[in-house]
Every structure is written in structure tokens, then in C-alpha cells.
Amino acid sequence: MTPAASTLSPVLPADWRDFVALTKPRVMTLVVFTGLCGMLAAPVMINPVLGFVTILCIAVGAGGCGALNMWYEADLDRHMKRTRNRPLPAGRMERPAALQFGMTLCVASVLVLGLAVNVLAAAILALSILFYVVVYTIWLKRRTPQNIVIGGAAGAFPALIGWAAATGRVDALPVLMFAFVFLWTPPHFWSLALFVRPDYAAAGVPMLPVVAGEDATRRQVFLYTLPMAVAAIAPWPLHETGAIYGGAAVVLTGWFLYLAIRVGLSHERDPAQMIAERRLFRFSILYLFVMFGALVADRLILG
Incomplete structure (x- = not known):
């Protein structure tokens, strides 16, 4: 209804x-x-x-x-x-x-x-x-x-x-990018949901931080980042892209993983933890833009 x-x-x-x-x-x-x-x-x-x-x-x-x-x-x-x-x-x-x-x-x-x-x-x-x-x-x-x-x-x-x-x-590369965005979405969105949890609770929306708690959500952020990292880097070793995309993917995904570890392995609800969650959310947006930009640069420059 x-x-x-x-x-x-x-x-x-x-x-x-x-x-x-x-x-x-x-x-x-x-x-x-x-x-x-x-x-x-x-x-x-x-x-x-x-x-x-x-x-x-x-x-x-x-x-x-x-x-x-x-x-x-x-x-x-x-x-x-x-x-x-x-x-x-x-x-x-x-x-x-x-x-x-x-x-x-x-x-x-x-x-x-x-x-x-x-x-x-x-x-x-x-x-x-x-x-x-x-x-x-x-x-x-x-x-x-x-x-x-x-x-x-x-x-x-x-x-x-x-x-x-x-x-x-539809070829292999766009399917890999589909998988990348699909797996990027949970850590991106749940890092936002962690610091707007009261809003979802007030509205009665069963977002993960409301239903399962913040610690479980942080673990899920980290766990989903692992397959996302694989999907993000995979086009390079599979020879679907060249070194421009590959280099960007390794460096940026490494930083994303570091931020996800900081969020996922913490059990404290303090200002430092809240800052880490906000940093991951904000970086996740920049990360997606730069990764897709690197994909285009790779194709246009390296063919």
C-alpha cells in the first residue's frame, strides 16, 4: 500500500x-x-x-x-x-x-x-x-x-x-563495472546510514544500523569492501584495461580498503569513529568518479 x-x-x-x-x-x-x-x-x-x-x-x-x-x-x-x-x-x-x-x-x-x-x-x-x-x-x-x-x-x-x-x-568489461558498482553500493550507503541512523529509526525504515546495530553494520561495510576491491581491480589483470586504470584502481582501492578497515574494526562510538565514517562516505563518491574517469582515460589514451 x-x-x-x-x-x-x-x-x-x-x-x-x-x-x-x-x-x-x-x-x-x-x-x-x-x-x-x-x-x-x-x-x-x-x-x-x-x-x-x-x-x-x-x-x-x-x-x-x-x-x-x-x-x-x-x-x-x-x-x-x-x-x-x-x-x-x-x-x-x-x-x-x-x-x-x-x-x-x-x-x-x-x-x-x-x-x-x-x-x-x-x-x-x-x-x-x-x-x-x-x-x-x-x-x-x-x-x-x-x-x-x-x-x-x-x-x-x-x-x-x-x-x-x-x-x-554487452561485453565483459561493462559486466565487471556493473559488479564493481553493485558491490560498492553497500559500503557507500551504509557508511552514510551509520551517521544518519536516528533519521531512519524515526521513519521506521529497517536500515542495517537500525535493525542489526552499528557494530554489525561496520563489519558489513568492511566485508563488502573486500569483493568490491576484487571487482574494481579485476579488469586490469583480465586485460580488459591497461595500466592507467590498473594503477588508479590499485591506489584508490587500497585507500578505500584502509578507510573501510578503520570503520569496520572499531567498536567505539566516539568523534573519531564518526569522522572515519564520514570520510569513507565522502571518499566513496570521489572514488567512483575517479575510477570511471580512469577507465575512460585508459581507453582513450592506451586504446
């Missing part, structure tokens, strides 16, 4: 900035970047116009997912400090408007990508939308502390979409 609209604030007039906020621009930036890198790392140079259409469709699809996520979770957002000023819980927009906006963006992005570029890329985009909205947001998030583990696949699809748009197929 969807949240009841009666739990939200009285509706005030929305403006264009509220519709932009529905698309979660910061999340969209990361999605667009990994999709662009997947396209640029492909062995086939895509037509610039079709490349622009691909990135636009990825952005629009991601924005639609954000809008549908906010539509469904409006009742949760009003209980959390970091989300209570979003358009729906703040009462600046009616829920049906967010639903219609999100559905329009999602459907349009898939149709345009399929008609203008290729069916495979559109099918992967459609799968990523369904995974994020239905599997993660509607099915898993309120039911299991492992929601982000399974739902993390939604954020791993853009590199596959970009590659498929350029080549019309």
Missing part, C-alpha cells in the same frame, strides 16, 4: 525548482557520469547526436526514478531531517503530480532511447527503472535491512546502458 496523503502537510503552490528537486539532481549526476563513461570506454565510437540522446535518456530516466521514489516515500521523508524539506513532505506539491511527472519521465526515456538508439540499451534502461522503483523502493526498502544490497543493482546499470548504446551488445 502506498503512503496516505493525509499524513503530509497542506499543499502549497509548486514551482519549477520543486520539479527539479524531485529528480534528485545529485544522484542523477553520478548516474549520468557512469553512463557516459560506459559509452566512452566502448570500443565503438557512437555518433555524437546518438550519444547525446543516450545520456539525455539516462538522465531523464534517473530523474523519473527519483520522482517516483519521492512519491512513494513521502510519508518517510517527513520524519527525516535531511529529507523533510523535499517538495512532498514540505507540502509544496500534491502526490499525484509527482506520480504523473515521474511516470512521464520514465516512459519517455525508454521510448526515445529505443527508437533513437537501440532496443538493447532501452531494455536495460527499463530494467534499471523497474528495479529501482518496484524492487528497491516499493518491495524491499520497508521490509528488509538488506534492501540496499539488492537494490544497489539499479545504480549499477548506467555503464551497461552506455556501452550497449555504443556497441549494441
